[in-house]
Amino acid sequence: xxxxxxxxxxxxxxxxxxxxxxxxxxxxxxxxxxxxxxxxxxxxxxxxxxxxxxxxxxxxxxxxxxxxxxxxxxxxxxxxxxxxxxxxxxxxxxxxxxxxxxxxxxxxxxxxxxxxxxxxxxxxxxx
Amino acid sequence: xxxxxxxxxxxxxxxxxxxxxxxxxxxxxxxxxxxxxxxxxxxxxxxxxxxxxxxxxxxxxxxxxxxxxxxxxxxxxxxxxxxxxxxxxxxxxxxxxxxxxxxxxxxxxxxxxxxxxxxxxxxxxxxxxxxxxxxxxxxxxxxxxxxxxxxxxxxxxxxxxxxxxxx
Numbered sequence: 001x002x003x004x005x006x007x008x009x010x011x012x013x014x015x016x017x018x019x020x021x022x023x024x025x026x027x028x029x030x031x032x033x034x035x036x037x038x039x040x041x042x043x044x045x046x047x048x049x050x051x052x053x054x055x056x057x058x059x060x061x062x063x064x065x066x067x068x069x070x071x072x073x074x075x076x077x078x079x080x081x082x083x084x085x086x087x088x089x090x091x092x093x094x095x096x097x098x099x100x101x102x103x104x105x106x107x108x109x110x111x112x113x114x115x116x117x118x119x120x121x122x123x124x125x126x127x
Numbered sequence: 128x129x130x131x132x133x134x135x136x137x138x139x140x141x142x143x144x145x146x147x148x149x150x151x152x153x154x155x156x157x158x159x160x161x162x163x164x165x166x167x168x169x170x171x172x173x174x175x176x177x178x179x180x181x182x183x184x185x186x187x188x189x190x191x192x193x194x195x196x197x198x199x200x201x202x203x204x205x206x207x208x209x210x211x212x213x214x215x216x217x218x219x220x221x222x223x224x225x226x227x228x229x230x231x232x233x234x235x236x237x238x239x240x241x242x243x244x245x246x247x248x249x250x251x252x253x254x255x256x257x258x259x260x261x262x263x264x265x266x267x268x269x270x271x272x273x274x275x276x277x278x279x280x281x282x283x284x285x286x287x288x289x290x291x292x293x294x
Contacts (some may be wrong), residue, residue: 013156035152035188063286069159072185072263076254079263083255105270111244116249 006047006054007018009040015043025052028063033070041074042056045081052092063097064105082116091119142169145202148292150191159184162203169205170212175293179203179214182272185264186218194220195283208292216274217261219286227278227285234278235267243269
């Protein structure tokens with residue numbers, strides 16, 4: 001199994017860890033993705049895309065279960081990333097794990113799923 | 128500089144919270160959490176509280192980004208509406224004229240389309256093609272927080288108002 005080489009983000013209020021699980025890339029986001037997280041997140045997601053393409057990944061799972069909030073600039077990073085996937089020759093699916101207790105996630109992820117309905121799916125788990 | 132003035136009406140037909148401060152990104156998140164708790168306690172509607180907290184965060188981050196002197200005033204009110212409670216969030220700050228002109232134009236464009244979610248999707252398509260951060264905040268307030276946005280410009284002072292009414 002190929003190793004992945006994506007350094008984690010570990011700030012005071014926000015973290016992002018990437019792992020490879022079978023043939024799925026997983027990103028776990030924790031904390032509050034506010035303006036301080038914009039630059040590291042916008043640097044991370046293209047690396048995720050490049051790694052997914054290199055590995056021939058069929059699905060990337062984005063874990064929002066412990067993500068308290070995400071601002072619109074961080075949300076835009078996900079929009080940009082999903083657009084990159086749309087334009088790739090070998091596409092993979094993106095699944096968001098949503099926490100029903102974080103009410104903003106339902107609305108934001110719904111918007112993202114409408115943006116790229118063929119690629120994006122959402123799975124909710126009990127909080 | 129931080130000042131806080133908070134008052135709740137005697138018979139709960141009016142509640143407001145007003146703050147003058149120099150918001151940092153960290154303070155914006157703290158205010159969002161407070162606002163979410165404040166509205167949850169006042170209205171007992173978790174969805175509405177979440178929407179208002181989101182709108183507050185986005186408005187304050189815009190103020191941090193565009194304020195010319197670093198100071199922002201934010202005022203949130205709950206008052207009786209025709210169907211239920213009318214919730215209003217106002218931010219006021221100084222900003223260069225170019226910024227307020229662009230802001231007013233973007234708000235006019237959004238309100239002219241009349242379908243906040245459709246406009247939000249258009250913004251997302253547009254923003255995906257640019258390498259510039261931001262550009263979705265106001266659309267997010269309208270589409271996700273379901274609040275109508277207007278702005279008032281008076282010289283170099285701009286006031287952005289987001290309103291919604293719970294049924």
